[in-house]
Amino acid sequence: MSGREQPTVTQGRVAELPAALRAAGIAARPDAGPVGPASLLMVPPDNWGKAAGVAAGLGLRWSAVWGEHRPPEILVTAVLFGQDGHLLLRTALPEAGAELTSQTPHYPAANRPERYIQDMFGVYFVDHPDGRRWMCHQAWWQDQFPLRKDFPVAGTPEAETPPDYEYPFQTIVGEGVYEIPVGPVHAGIIEPGHFRFQAVGETILAMEEHLGYVHRGVEKIAEGRDLAGLARLAGRVSGDSTVAHTWAACQAAERALGVTVPARALALRAIMAERERIANHLGDIGAIGNDVGFTFAQVQFSRLRELWQRQSLSAFGHRLLMDRIVPGGVAIDLAAPMIEAFQAEATQLRAEIEELLPLLLEYPSLQDRLRGTGVLAPVLARRLGALGFVGRASNLQDDLRRDAPYPPYDRLRVEVPAYRQGDVAKRLRVRGDEIGVALGLIEQMLGDLPEGPLLAHCPPSGHECAGLGLIEGWRGETVCYLRLDAAGRVLRYFPRDPSWLNWPVLESLIHDNIVPDFPVCNKSVNGSYAGHDL
Amino acid sequence: MLHIFDKIMRTGRLTEPVAQPEKAVAEIGATFSREIAARFGGSLAIRMVDAGSCNGCELEMNAANNGFYDIERFGIHFVASPRHADLLLVTGTVSRHMQAALQRTWEATPNPKFVVAMGDCAASGGEFGISYASCGAVANVIPVDAVIPGCPPTPITLLQGLLELLRR
Numbered sequence: 001m002s003g004r005e006q007p008t009v010t011q012g013r014v015a016e017l018p019a020a021l022r023a024a025g026i027a028a029r030p031d032a033g034p035v036g037p038a039s040l041l042m043v044p045p046d047n048w049g050k051a052a053g054v055a056a057g058l059g060l061r062w063s064a065v066w067g068e069h070r071p072p073e074i075l076v077t078a079v080l081f082g083q084d085g086h087l088l089l090r091t092a093l094p095e096a097g098a099e100l101t102s103q104t105p106h107y108p109a110a111n112r113p114e115r116y117i118q119d120m121f122g123v124y125f126v127d128h129p130d131g132r133r134w135m136c137h138q139a140w141w142q143d144q145f146p147l148r149k150d151f152p153v154a155g156t157p158e159a160e161t162p163p164d165y166e167y168p169f170q171t172i173v174g175e176g177v178y179e180i181p182v183g184p185v186h187a188g189i190i191e192p193g194h195f196r197f198q199a200v201g202e203t204i205l206a207m208e209e210h211l212g213y214v215h216r217g218v219e220k221i222a223e224g225r226d227l228a229g230l231a232r233l234a235g236r237v238s239g240d241s242t243v244a245h246t247w248a249a250c251q252a253a254e255r256a257l258g259v260t261v262p263a264r265a266l267a268l269r270a271i272m273a274e275r276e277r278i279a280n281h282l283g284d285i286g287a288i289g290n291d292v293g294f295t296f297a298q299v300q301f302s303r304l305r306e307l308w309q310r311q312s313l314s315a316f317g318h319r320l321l322m323d324r325i326v327p328g329g330v331a332i333d334l335a336a337p338m339i340e341a342f343q344a345e346a347t348q349l350r351a352e353i354e355e356l357l358p359l360l361l362e363y364p365s366l367q368d369r370l371r372g373t374g375v376l377a378p379v380l381a382r383r384l385g386a387l388g389f390v391g392r393a394s395n396l397q398d399d400l401r402r403d404a405p406y407p408p409y410d411r412l413r414v415e416v417p418a419y420r421q422g423d424v425a426k427r428l429r430v431r432g433d434e435i436g437v438a439l440g441l442i443e444q445m446l447g448d449l450p451e452g453p454l455l456a457h458c459p460p461s462g463h464e465c466a467g468l469g470l471i472e473g474w475r476g477e478t479v480c481y482l483r484l485d486a487a488g489r490v491l492r493y494f495p496r497d498p499s500w501l502n503w504p505v506l507e508s509l510i511h512d513n514i515v516p517d518f519p520v521c522n523k524s525v526n527g528s529y530a531g532h533d534l
Numbered sequence: 535m536l537h538i539f540d541k542i543m544r545t546g547r548l549t550e551p552v553a554q555p556e557k558a559v560a561e562i563g564a565t566f567s568r569e570i571a572a573r574f575g576g577s578l579a580i581r582m583v584d585a586g587s588c589n590g591c592e593l594e595m596n597a598a599n600n601g602f603y604d605i606e607r608f609g610i611h612f613v614a615s616p617r618h619a620d621l622l623l624v625t626g627t628v629s630r631h632m633q634a635a636l637q638r639t640w641e642a643t644p645n646p647k648f649v650v651a652m653g654d655c656a657a658s659g660g661e662f663g664i665s666y667a668s669c670g671a672v673a674n675v676i677p678v679d680a681v682i683p684g685c686p687p688t689p690i691t692l693l694q695g696l697l698e699l700l701r702r
Contacts, residue, residue: 139630139667146666155666163634184635187614189595191584192632213631214586217667236661239590239686283593296538302600303548309597319688320590359537530588533629 007397007418008382012059014080014087017041024054031090034481035255036468037404038079038086045093048076049101049127052110055080055089061398062107062385064479064496065114067121069148074098074121078110079468079479079496085404086470093123095148102128109385109501120147120219135212135533137164146220153220164210172198172205180515184213188519191529195518202514207507211532218534222493227253227327227458230490234480235322237495238531243269243276244473245495245531246325248480251406253327256467256484259458263450265329266408271342271445272321272330274438277474278349279308279320281389281431281438284526288428289360291520292369300356304349311345314338329455339446346439346446357432361425370425374521376509378420386505387498388476389430390525394422400472409472412444422509424524460488475499475528497531548601552693573646574620577609578700581619581643585636585675586668587626590686591653595623598689605693608700616642624676625686627655627662628669640676650699651678652692654685 018041021028026047033040043051052062063079063086077090093100102125103110114125115134122145125131136142139161145151171179177200184192194210222233227250234249235242247269254261261269282305289297309319315338316324324331334342360366376386381394391398395418400406402414417433419426461484469480476498483492506525513521584592598605599612613619616639628636640649651672654660659670672678682695 137631151666153665157630157666160637161630161633163638164631184632185583185616185639189582189592189599189612191587191589191592192635213635214584214626214629215631215667216586216627216629216662217665218662220667221662221665233661236588236590239588240593242588242590283596296542299601300541300545302597303545303602306597306600306602313688320593320686322590322685355541359541363538528589 007392007395007416008378009397009403010059010061010081010083012055012082013084014039014060014082015084016058017055017060017080017087020054020058021051024050026051026054033088033090034466034468035258036252037406037470038088038468040088040090042090042092045091045100047101048091049103049105051089052078052103052106056106058082062103062109063477064500065103065110065117066481066494066496067117067123067147068483068492069095069121071095071149074123076100076117076123077481078103081398081404083403086468088468098123099126100124101126104128104130107385108383109504112504113500119145121145122148132168135215137212137215138162146217153217153223167210169196169208169210170206176200177205193529197515197518199515202516204510204513204515204518207510207518209503209507211503211529214530214533216534218495219493222490225490227488230482230493231326232323234493234495237534238497238499238528239320239322240280241276241473241475241478241497241528241531242320242322243272243325244471244475244478245480245497246323247273248469248471248478248495249482249493250325250327250469251471252467252469252480252482253458253484254467255469256465256482257458257461257488259328259456261329261407261456262453263408264452265454265456267445267449268330268334268454269325270408271334271442272316272324273471273473274442275308275312276321277438278435279305279312280474281435282308284523285360285428285431287523288370288424288520289366291523292366294363294366297360297366304352308349311341315342326455328458329453333454334449339449342446343443346443350436350439353432353435361429367425369517369520370428371423373424373517374509374513374524376422376505378422380508381422381505384505384508385501387501388474389427389434390502390505391476392416392418393426393430395420398477400470400477404470406470408445412441414441424520427524458488460484460486462486464491473498475502475526495531495534497528499527499532503527503532549604549607550602552603552690552697574700577611578696579611579613579618579620580623581613581616581621581639582623582625583636583639585624585626585632585656585672586629586662587653587655591625591656594686594689594692595625595652598692600689603689603693605696608697610696616640617644619643619647621648621650623650623652624672625652625656627659628672628675630667630669633669633675636672636675648679649676650695651681653687654683657681657683660685
């Protein structure tokens with residue numbers, strides 16, 4: 001059994017990008033953009049793809065891309081990450097006949113986000129390797145673009161939206177090759193999506209995802225909301241990441257408006273974020289056991305998760321911590337007696353984990369199912385830009401809490417576990433390790449909880465402004481872009497869940513596994529359908 | 535192995551009694567009658583359908599299966615196919631992309647069948663309402679017999695709501 005080896009982190013520096021772009025003959029110019037930790041670099045539209053090639057050459061990690069309709073222009077903005085933090089790369093193109101070169105040849109993670117922009121904004125990516133629609137099913141026509149400003153929020157839907165039968169899946173032809181369609185309604189208590197397997201016997205040759213079934217128009221219905229309404233919506237982008245998305249949205253708003261959040265509120269936000277991380281890891285460790293018939297793990301870890309959620313309810317008034325983070329701070333204080341209760345709880349959970357995890361890690365018939373299953377090689381994790389614990393189990397160690405710390409993590413020491421094997425067993429183990437780290441962070445924060453107010457006022461700025469939110473949620477780097485009008489109402493809201501990058505990883509790691517192992521592989525990655533579908 | 539038995543013995547019994555339900559169900563439609571208790575009192579098979587949820591309701595539905603609530607002790611169990619189901623438990627504002635799937639799941643469920651809308655989105659459209667992407671409440675798409683509100687409803691609310699329906 002191999003232990004921890006030297007993990008890798010993102011190598012390049014975003015500060016070197018402007019010079020590298022100019023050396024490549026790309027007219028890049030800095031611009032005053034969203035307020036936040038990232039600078040903004042404008043590049044001409046015809047060099048959009050080429051600029052990504054230069055960034056990839058520097059070793060920068062590609063993180064997100066989104067569109068924004070500012071008639072008569074469409075802005076497309078990508079986020080890059082280096083050792084020295086984030087950088088926004090932006091281009092502006094006319095809305096009529098909008099065309100752009102693709103970044104996908106240099107960064108495979110851009111594949112679906114670019115197709116999403118194509119569906120939602122009508123920007124055509126000329127050299128994209130996969131021109132198929134992505135979010136557009138049958139609820140609107142392919143020549144309608146819901147996130148353009150002239151598309152009404154009500155749309156023009158038919159009374160009954162037909163099922164999306166005609167999505168052109170890739171097929172494999174050959175003797176004995178057969179196809180298994182799964183979903184959108186799955187067998188378990190789980191979100192909807194479609195998986196199309198190409199298999200021979202029990203072996204999966206390929207699996208293709210077709211998502212978008214829970215597209216609820218989050219970005220469109222955000223437009224015109226006030227900040228309180230935005231925070232409520234952000235809390236429902238993905239229910240298991242309600243803290244991460246609400247924090248990211250509030251952080252973006254606070255940066256846009258220049259609001260300083262009180263220290264106590266920041267600490268409470270981080271305590272909630274670590275509680276969310278622990279709750280989800282507990283639930284998933286149990287569910288991974290359950291997916292290979294090891295109910296002991298399910299019973300024990302669902303017990304721990306339930307106790308954890310009950311404590312969240314008694315301390316903060318909500319089992320999933322929805323609507324506890326609000327623009328400017330938090331909606332609820334941590335009462336003094338609860339601090340002691342949290343400390344006792346942390347001690348108790350650590351003891352439980354230290355007792356239970358070895359039982360799982362050393363139980364031969366469980367490990368026999370988990371080791372070597374769903375392997376994501378480190379080189380592939382890096383190429384696909386895998387985030388969070390999925391990346392960390394494949395030796396990719398990036399973690400914003402350590403590498404680009406936002407308050408209060410700038411005052412805390414965050415250890416980041418990493419392994420090389422990249423199989424289900426290590427994804428489980430990383431989660432176990434992360435519970436320990438999160439408990440340590442909670443204890444540190446409880447021991448040094450600042451006094452003071454919980455809420456800062458967030459008045460409208462009187463002019464248009466934009467901000468960027470960047471939070472390390474339990475799934476990984478969570479991005480939020482926000483533009484507000486002079487009255488503080490939302491002009492554009494884009495939440496980028498880590499699942500955008502981790503869903504394609506599942507397609508990759510499932511190759512050559514057996515069909516019955518798909519559920520455990522899926523659970524070990526646990527992408528959010530709602531967070532992706534928006 | 536012995537360690538596992540030891541931990542099981544020390545963990546003991548988690549299951550808690552459930553208090554008499556107190557109005558966990560907000561609305562009960564006219565079609566929901568005493569019939570459900572008579573027909574399904576001993577064994578209620580539920581097919582859940584996420585029709586546009588944020589996954590919050592699913593987390594709490596899963597929790598209703600943990601040792602503390604142990605929903606199966608009341609004969610209530612979740613099944614893999616609508617063809618095996620007595621009741622559809624639907625979450626989420628119904629996304630237009632899920633409209634046909636929800637309708638077909640309902641058609642695939644044998645009669646007599648009942649539909650419970652779980653959570654504020656399923657009840658009213660919640661934060662999402664009706665738009666180009668969303669049909670709003672479940673009742674806008676298939677007939678709904680009862681509503682269990684909450685965002686999300688807690689496992690105990692869900693359990694009490696289902697028991698309330700069974701005991702009517």
